[in-house]
Amino acid sequence: MEKQFILHMLTTAKNLSPFDVNMALDAGWVSALAYTNVEPSEVQGLVQDAIFSRSAKNLRRTGIFIGGRDTKQAMDMLKIAKRSMIPPFEVSVFADPSGAFTTAAGMVAAVEYELVTKFNTTLVGKNILALGGTGPVGQVAAVIAAQAGANVRIIGRQLDRAQNIADLCNNEFGEGKINITAGADADKAEYIKTADVVFATGAAGIELLSAVLIASASQLKVAADVNAVPPAGIAGVDAFHNGTPIEGSNSGAVGIGALAIGNVKYQAQSLLLKQMINSDKPVYLHFEHAFSVARDYIKAKY
Amino acid sequence: MKKRSILHMLDPMPNNSPFDINMAMDAGFDVLMPYSNVKLDSVYGLTQDAIFSRGPSGVKLTGIFIGGRDLALAMDMLTTCQQAMVPPFEVSVFADPSGAFTTAAALVACVEKELKTKHGKELKDCTALVFGGTGPVGLATGIIASLAGADTALVDHLSINTAQDVANAYNRRFSSTLKAAVASNDAEKAKVCANADIIFCAAKAGIQVLNATVLKSATQLKVAGDVNAVPPMGIEGIKRNDLGVPLIHAINATNAVGVGALAVGNVKYQLQHEMLKLMLTTDKPLYLDFRQAFDKARELV
Numbered sequence: 001m002e003k004q005f006i007l008h009m010l011t012t013a014k015n016l017s018p019f020d021v022n023m024a025l026d027a028g029w030v031s032a033l034a035y036t037n038v039e040p041s042e043v044q045g046l047v048q049d050a051i052f053s054r055s056a057k058n059l060r061r062t063g064i065f066i067g068g069r070d071t072k073q074a075m076d077m078l079k080i081a082k083r084s085m086i087p088p089f090e091v092s093v094f095a096d097p098s099g100a101f102t103t104a105a106g107m108v109a110a111v112e113y114e115l116v117t118k119f120n121t122t123l124v125g126k127n128i129l130a131l132g133g134t135g136p137v138g139q140v141a142a143v144i145a146a147q148a149g150a151n152v153r154i155i156g157r158q159l160d161r162a163q164n165i166a167d168l169c170n171n172e173f174g175e176g177k178i179n180i181t182a183g184a185d186a187d188k189a190e191y192i193k194t195a196d197v198v199f200a201t202g203a204a205g206i207e208l209l210s211a212v213l214i215a216s217a218s219q220l221k222v223a224a225d226v227n228a229v230p231p232a233g234i235a236g237v238d239a240f241h242n243g244t245p246i247e248g249s250n251s252g253a254v255g256i257g258a259l260a261i262g263n264v265k266y267q268a269q270s271l272l273l274k275q276m277i278n279s280d281k282p283v284y285l286h287f288e289h290a291f292s293v294a295r296d297y298i299k300a301k302y
Numbered sequence: 303m304k305k306r307s308i309l310h311m312l313d314p315m316p317n318n319s320p321f322d323i324n325m326a327m328d329a330g331f332d333v334l335m336p337y338s339n340v341k342l343d344s345v346y347g348l349t350q351d352a353i354f355s356r357g358p359s360g361v362k363l364t365g366i367f368i369g370g371r372d373l374a375l376a377m378d379m380l381t382t383c384q385q386a387m388v389p390p391f392e393v394s395v396f397a398d399p400s401g402a403f404t405t406a407a408a409l410v411a412c413v414e415k416e417l418k419t420k421h422g423k424e425l426k427d428c429t430a431l432v433f434g435g436t437g438p439v440g441l442a443t444g445i446i447a448s449l450a451g452a453d454t455a456l457v458d459h460l461s462i463n464t465a466q467d468v469a470n471a472y473n474r475r476f477s478s479t480l481k482a483a484v485a486s487n488d489a490e491k492a493k494v495c496a497n498a499d500i501i502f503c504a505a506k507a508g509i510q511v512l513n514a515t516v517l518k519s520a521t522q523l524k525v526a527g528d529v530n531a532v533p534p535m536g537i538e539g540i541k542r543n544d545l546g547v548p549l550i551h552a553i554n555a556t557n558a559v560g561v562g563a564l565a566v567g568n569v570k571y572q573l574q575h576e577m578l579k580l581m582l583t584t585d586k587p588l589y590l591d592f593r594q595a596f597d598k599a600r601e602l603v
Binding site for chain 2: 003031033035046049050052058086
């Protein structure tokens, strides 16, 4: 008898996200089991328990998902999980804390698509402002865009916190190969003048970029907002915008709203959950892989 | 619609073991329900909640699994489950905390078989040491070996008092005759190993407990079994797949052989699989612990 697909879902939070559970079951995992309040120090034990009860062949039908809220912690847990494998006893692991990896990947891929199709350019060398960029989605979007060649500035209400997050992004997630800078929210009127792209990843219901600032953004091309709850994070960009011209932009910028980003995010998460099932070799998936599948998905529309 | 089989997995720990989840699914249970942070005083209520909702035919497709890390607590939970049954509303219950019962049963059964085939001896003719004897697998190993007649001592790596307290407590509970020993360094290990016929190593994964030098002192050694699958092995010279392979470092013992973690693990795996399947196929509800596990492990080897 073929063994059932089992996904062991670890989270540092007190509950799994039902979003992730639905996604896992819809991607083809038959059983999704929750492990809650998991400390990073418990990951090795859980992983080794999971790998030693099935044959190497059936471990391909076994996977581990890492949720939680904290991006650094999730990446650390992914690294620990990978280190805990004892080949051939090895399973695929996918980290997507708060869905931040796939959301960020979906946003950056959607922005890149607009740059290519509407402005005949790419992310390379673009000035990007990550507004409300200190949260999980903002951090990861900044890293993905910087890895794709953009000059990214993380904007936060407090400059020192934004700087700490930029350092974390550069050193931890970018392994020292990227150079994200930081800026204070109070100075964004200055930064917006030279911005090509804006990511808005602040808390829901807070306007991060006003109509006045949109009007002053003389080289703005694409503005993306993950916030689906009114008021919009970027004035003139609503949840349904998908490459729609922004009213009030003097540079012909287009907007991408939460639903368009959500669609790519959904596809990326589903594709990675399926990749775990279909891969011959164990895979260790995080934001880089999320961006790769999000890009492929969008490219299919070119 | 045909009823699906359900395994209610009770665990006193913050999370169930992924090992048990995989095993239960692979044994054929359709739906697994983890219950974590379960306290002993909730077990009676949980059991009655499980038995009264499916009718007499449904209870045959329902089981309770007891996990955790604590052997005594698991046994108390098993007893409580049994007391909570109201025939014909009764389901099978299987306790295997940390997989310790099936691991220990498999370890002792493998060692017993090598003892018989390579040395013509029974457990009752032998003295046995259990390193890591105060952990769950070590304890269950000690109790099984002792009940099978071996003169068995639990070895703690820090304190004789710990080992003695544990031995006393479990002797009272299971009528075993466990002794206690301590060995914190190579000299002490060499001393306790000198007269042992059997050495069980159930210490923490990835820690070498007995090195080649210590093994030189083991002059009576016949069979050594190791459940540590994470390098370095618990006993130097035993490979994970060894099953009755000569112990190269026990140079002063005659024909001593070793049993490695994957050899034990293979039997443990089949054993746990069989016991979980038994819960689904049995006509009468079963209450399964290390004793039934050892009986079944003896059949398997």
